[in-house]
Amino acid sequence: MLSHTEENYLKALLKLSFQNEEKPEAGTNEMAAYLGVKPATATDMLKKLKEKELVTYKKYGKILLTELGRAKGIAILRKHRLWETFLYEKLDFSWDEVHEVAEQLEHIQSPKLVNKLEEFLDFPEFDPHGDPIPRANGELPTVDKVLLTDVKAGESCQVVAVKDTSTVFLQYLEKLQVTIGTLVKVMEVVDFDGSMNIQIASSDPRNVSMKFAESLFVKKKTSVTV
């Protein structure tokens, strides 16, 4: 049985491993920063997780999840994203409110609960932010996605996920009526600052910053021209 704290370390390591795709290892300071603790604290915990064979750790070395540690991490991420979906779909939470509560709910221990919840939600593949929900067997649904910055002028695409899940960004998207599934057409890319003129659904085109375009994942639409 893992404590909330241990679980948070495992999930953090998993998330960090997703970030640096090629190199799924993390450093002590990186982990500490992610979790909001001091490096000394992370060192202690990493030693403990090593004892439990959940991470590989050597003094001054990089940290990696073991198979077991990864499985535990995936299980927590699965709960997190299922709960977010529940809050969003069933309890009418907005997509900027779900994360904080799911951060607590992900630690509830009950295999039956997780699986019944998944069934109740009709086996969703993605959470409200477009992130894949791990299956009971640990597999992650995939979807090919690129950043909006990779879409060229004239191309169309569909929003599939947000890269930045901060409240301020999510609320801005809401104001712009951008949500998962929204169609976006890139009208023009401004060389000067990387900003874009985009048409959201069928509204009037508007300019968005490069920072914006770097925070949104989309799927390119094969243009419907002959």
Place this chain on the structure above:
Amino acid sequence: MLSHTEENYLKALLKLSFQNEEKPEAGTNEMAAYLGVKPATATDMLKKLKEKELVTYKKYGKILLTELGRAKGIAILRKHRLWETFLYEKLDFSWDEVHEVAEQLEHIQSPKLVNKLEEFLDFPEFDPHGDPIPRANGELPTVDKVLLTDVKAGESCQVVAVKDTSTVFLQYLEKLQVTIGTLVKVMEVVDFDGSMNIQIASSDPRNVSMKFAESLFVKKKTSVTV
């Protein structure tokens, strides 16, 4: 902000106050036994709760919730019972499985979650065991109930709650097809051992022990004779 542990002490004190109705106070040993800790541990925590003005406590004296402590306790009980109802109604848990998970869920901090959950469940008044669910304002729905032992031969009644929520009792009730709302007619009371011959719904009469009858709350049906 209260810790899980502090919350458990407050809920325990509240439940104990319901048990000894006239005297809503509890002793240190009583609390410790209820929570599965040693008396020394309870003493420490009670001092801490007194500091926070959640209980009245004096060395060697009885313990009582303050208004504030009671309100906190009620809020936790509310969450506990709403979650039990959710698990039972929406996720298909049986009534002997819900308590353990609700024991964890009751500590999730999110006022919005509680209220949305209540709304999602259509403002239930009673949990799967027939216990009243506190309202957002702290009020408890009431229902007049008596123990099955108080029902005389020839009288009919309807099951409204279980006094004993142990798995073994709940599963026995399930086997007997007794649930909240089930109609029961007392055919005969055996003076010798207090056991009863009862008819459950329209099945064949069967004998149940006094221990059984002491564990079930019912509401008397005014007989339909003229």
Place this chain on the structure above:
DNA sequence: TATAAAAGTTAGACTAGTCTAACAAATATA
């Protein structure tokens, strides 16, 4: 390559929650 900077570790301290063992107060009983 020598040195400076960054990254990581260790030692020691603190809090929350728990325990055991010894003790003290309150209550029941002879």
Place this chain on the structure above:
DNA sequence: TATATTTGTTAGACTAGTCTAACTTTTATA
């Protein structure tokens, strides 16, 4: 009322998780 029993408290210790401050190792850079 005197004594025994029950009830509750105190002191001291332990673990988990955190911190600060000092130190060490690794990496970057002049």
